[in-house]
Amino acid sequence: MSDIDLLALRQSSTLSELVADKMEKLILSGKLAAGERINEAVLAKELGVSRGPVREASMLLTSRGLVEFIAFRGAFVRKISRAELLEIYDLRAVLTGQACYLAALKAGGNAGPLNDLHDRMEKAADSNKADRYYELNLKFHECLVDMAGSSRLRTMIDSLVNEMHLYRQVSLRSHPDMAQSNREHRAILDAIIQGDAEKARKLGEAHVRAGKQRFEAAGAETLVEDE
Amino acid sequence: MSDIDLLALRQSSTLSELVADKMEKLILSGKLAAGERINEAVLAKELGVSRGPVREASMLLTSRGLVEFIAFRGAFVRKISRAELLEIYDLRAVLTGQACYLAALKAGGNAGPLNDLHDRMEKAADSNKADRYYELNLKFHECLVDMAGSSRLRTMIDSLVNEMHLYRQVSLRSHPDMAQSNREHRAILDAIIQGDAEKARKLGEAHVRAGKQRFEAAGAETLVEDE
DNA sequence: AAATATTAAATTGTTGACAATCTTGGATCA
DNA sequence: TGATCCAAGATTGTCAACAATTTAATATTT
Structure with a gap:
């Protein structure tokens, strides 16, 4: 220590x-x-x-x-059980959906730094740099919540993300399908730029749920986190 | 003091x-x-x-x-602005939806004390006892969240409800359309009993959003809270 | 020997004193 | 007159000692 x-x-x-x-x-x-x-x-x-x-x-x-x-x-x-982790995924999905919804409302056709982040993630995915992708992914989600402009929402999501990291004291980073993950990001981004808030919500929710399913599909040992 | x-x-x-x-x-x-x-x-x-x-x-x-x-x-x-209050309504709607979803999954056709509460609220509505209705309404929502069985969800919703009460240090209780409010409760209850989780989510969300709209429709002074 | 009661040690909860920081009111200066 | 600076007061932040409670280790009883 x-x-x-x-x-x-x-x-x-x-x-x-x-x-x-x-x-x-x-x-x-x-x-x-x-x-x-x-x-x-x-x-x-x-x-x-x-x-x-x-x-x-x-x-x-x-x-x-x-x-x-x-x-x-x-x-x-705190100690998080597998059941709790799954519960947290669901909550995070719903809240992330709300974040995307708000982001779409407030963006006004301008997705700001998200576009840039997406491009950099694509490069990381192409060259198979998982660590780099993980890092940028965190920023992407953070930026998304910032655009929503609700400190409450931010606090709640941050808290959930924190709790997820307590599951079996294991680092959640892993090597999932980065290309697929980033395609989902692109779709969310497009919905936000178009100002289609309801679509953005749906896609945001689905994105996190996909992460949950990847986790459930993998063994209890192999953890998957990059959405 | x-x-x-x-x-x-x-x-x-x-x-x-x-x-x-x-x-x-x-x-x-x-x-x-x-x-x-x-x-x-x-x-x-x-x-x-x-x-x-x-x-x-x-x-x-x-x-x-x-x-x-x-x-x-x-x-x-804490001091809550009107804009923040509206934001809180949205978050609460989404989380209440999730609570109804989980409640429907876990109920197993048995809505427990919710049925009884609904009946008592109907009586309160018939005899126009707003205070009584308000009190039972709180219990109904509490019971709903308990059925969902997620302490995290409970904490989050409680926190939001607390914050709502800070808006202009005004008590939020009011005399809205109790009959309509309770019809919405009935619909949620039915969906839970039927085990139709997605329907329960939609109705729960809509119920809180209806409360938000009642608030927006009323003047800034007249507050409406009983959903 | 197993279970229960008893005592000692470790740990958290509470307090009052002191240090660090902010706020207020007045003096100084342009 | 108005703004800026400075000092005194009020208020929060930190600490170390003490009280209350839990945990463990030991003794006692069956």
Whole structure:
């Protein structure tokens, strides 16, 4: 567990937030394993702060869906079952659909950076660079939600995506059919540019559902995430 | 501001949670007005606790969508604009649709307490008892989400409903067309009993959207909420 | 030996004091 | 007069000590 505490150089940010960011990384990287209890005193010492900020950070992460708080027992890294993961896919599909719907309404024929991202993803897919594709894919979805312009929606989707990463502390990236995935992106993009909000919703939903089906089709071990 | 602190009789619950419950009531009843800053020291004194639990309670309420935290400036009761309220309606519609979908899948032809609730609401509608109807309506929606069996979904919807109540610190209850509202409930219920999940989703979504349209149709002052 | 009660250790919950930051009001200057 | 700067006050952020609770380890009983 790394403890190069750059905590000192905080700028207009509170210690609790910095600790929360650090903890988020520890959790998403698996250094704090799913199901594990987070010992306030130990973590506080490792980070060079007192228990207060660690407590507050834990609560912050609770609202981000990464941590579960139990009174007098402590904060636990959340553990996601297969059934829950499938449930999350469904919720994310519905919310992503709404994001596409709103994006189409607000775009006004101009899809902004999405076009560029799509092109770069196509290149990554052609040259079979899965890591690069994964990275751009994250940006694409982020950008999509930004276009929708609803902070609530963003928070909800981010939280769900976070939770997905807790499934069996495994990194979800994988090597699916990038070309197919990006064709779906193209279709969503077109609907948004045309301003066809209902179509965008349907395609957005279907895109995430396709990801779910890829996951279900694969074994429980081989995880598939790039949509 | 009432301060009959029954905080003493806590049972297997933490002070922070009790304070959070109390604060939630203060906010939803308008005693803590939307936009207002929550002074930790003052509230702590009024409730007879130290600042710690008040702080933690504020963070809890942040994740429930009632409070906004700004570093070094404090916790503010959230303020919802008309545009945001409309946005929330849409999100709630989509999530309620998903709840109905899941409920239909899991019901197995048995709608449980929903039938009973529907009957009681019909009576309330016939005798024009709006308050009674409002109360039962809340239970109906709650029960619906419970049937869906997803704690995530529940949290999200609860959060949205909470936020709606922050719009102009006005109680949202009103005297809409209870009979029409309950006809919509009946249709949802039937779809659930028949196990027609996609139909249940559509009807659930439409039900909330109808509430949104009633709100939009009414003046900005007259609020309409019973769906 | 297994189950239950008891005690000690570890851990979380709460508090009050102090540090860091923001806000307010007044003084200074153009 | 109006704007800017500065200091005092108010408020939040952090800490370390103490209280309440849970967990474990041990003793006791059957």
